[in-house]
Amino acid sequence: MSHVQQQIVELSQHLCRRGFFAATGGNLALRIDAQHIAVTPSATDYFSMRPQDVCVLRLKDLAQLSGEREPSVESELHATVLRARPDVQCSIHTHQPVASACTLLGESLDVPDPQLWGSLGKHIPLVGYAPSGSNWLAGKFGRAIRWDYNAYLMRNHGVLCCGPDIETTLARIEDLETFCRDYLLRQITQQSRNQSQSPAALARLVDALVRSSAGDTHSSTETPS
Template identity: 55%
Template sequence: MLFESQRRQVVELCVQLSYKGYFAGTGGNLMQRVDATHVLVTPSALDYLSMTPADVCVLRLDDLQQMDGERKPSVETAMHAGILKRRADVGCSLHTHQPVASACALIGEALQVPEPQAAILGPRVPAIAYRYSGTTALANKVAQAVTADTQAYLMKNHGVICLGRDSAQAVAVLDQLEAFCRAHLQQLISQQQAQQPARASVLARLLGSLGGAL
């Protein structure tokens, strides 16, 4: 089996992301660079808690030809490949439906990031316009949005993408984005409480679900 140890690491990463609540069932996907030619991609429509190393797909990055793996690769393969082709410094691209950052993606507005979070996320978290999952249109939109100084991206109505030089850094970006989005939503809800006293109890419950006021 090609790249067995690296594929085992992908399985472990997917389990980690599932327990964090960033992956759920078959939702979410990733691509990891293993050398100058090959990448690993999560399979399509497979529960990550039942995935094995043999299920992880090995592809050539340049043409996405599948070299090994018992499953069909993720429908978002072209999207991840476009990122890795555009950013040679990126070794891991993660697409998740993590709850709090995905709520910000539903709002669909770019976020300005202050220091010290900007050192991890970048100065701004863009909001990429919605396109159907798995389409060339989505892959093109994402590739056009990716910049050298930004590691986190909201996808309108679709979740988030986070990047890193390796999987550890990409997960750190995911964690930082979730924390930043939580604080952002807490601030928005607190402002609404002051502006809409008639909805104060509803907003208080919503705020409580995010851990309370800042």
């Protein structure tokens, strides 16, 4: 169990360095076994987080079994995913910049590239807005979950990706960010056809937005052990 808690510390810090977690924003859960999950603690700076801060919860009712801090307010959100998807071992909620920007468009996104279907799914649903940490949000999310959807937009609230292990889930987070970047670039290009900007200039604009929003940290791609 302590190994899982250490994994959560390393994974959270990795996501901070990528610009996908910010300060105490963003959270995640790992399945320990059929009855238990480990989740990030609430309101904790991830670079000062210790393994003993990570919370172990009973999956069925979220009773806290260990951990020196309070569990993330989004524990019910992650538990909803892990209960509905027995194949999922890792659930990560990020505030990654470009995909989070797409949540403001107010629409679900189709994925036309078959090469991404195994990673993201054929469709990326938009879960309607509800307050962070609320049962309302978890309920809305629960109605959106499908076995073949691995990435979800949450209106005004970032995204969630899930997978059978840490490495696959991280890859899906990266695939989602790239997909959303390309989607936004197409949208900007279509809206700007009658203006003077060239597609190359627009691409540089989007790249600059990504670097600025991520604090120029997204060049680090090393996966936590």
